[in-house]
Amino acid sequence: MKITRDDRPEDFLRLEQLLYGNNYCVWVNVYGPLDASQSLADALTHAVSRDSVVGGAKDVSVSEVQEQVMELLLHPGDEGSGPVDLATKLDEITLLAEKLMQTAHVHEADDIKAFWFKKGHPAYPVFWEFAYDVHAQGKRWILVGSSSD
Incomplete structure (x- = not known):
């Protein structure tokens, strides 16, 4: 039996x-x-992963990151797939998405690049994905998200 411990913040899991x-x-x-x-x-x-290979990257603004992250997290899906009762959870999802971006220091960023994984993605993206290289306060944070079936 393999036991895996998920050390990500409770807000991410929620x-x-x-x-x-x-x-x-x-x-x-x-x-x-x-x-x-x-x-x-x-x-x-x-x-992230020893197998990580960047497929490409481009400069993006703070507002572009905020808009894309929210748009993708609030993706309604279709009849066969998608979040259950999205509208009823909107306020809490929005609050937690904001905390996610605060953890990545998006609001304080001096430079942000959107990038994509050619290889070594830490999850299994199917419907959508985002990946950002965020530079703020002399440090770097990597913000990644995806959805799958």
Whole structure:
């Protein structure tokens, strides 16, 4: 028997629980603080997965990150998959999404890059995914989320 311990913050686990649904689950995490002087590839290999390979990256603004994270977390799905009773949980989901972005220091960022994993994603993205390399206060945080079936 394999026992796995999930050390992510309770707020992340609660957010995933609220977004669970029919043939649908969400996974989120923040890695950091990490050394901002490392390359993104080195930071991912050290903190996320030894198999991590970046497929590409582009500069994004704080507002773009906030909008995309909220849009994806509030993805309603379709008849066969999606969060159950999303509208009734909207306030708590919004609060927890804000805490997720605070943990990643999105609001304080000096520089943010959206990137995608060519290999080594820490979860199993099916419907949507996001990954951001956030630089703030001389440190780096990696914000990752995805949904799957």
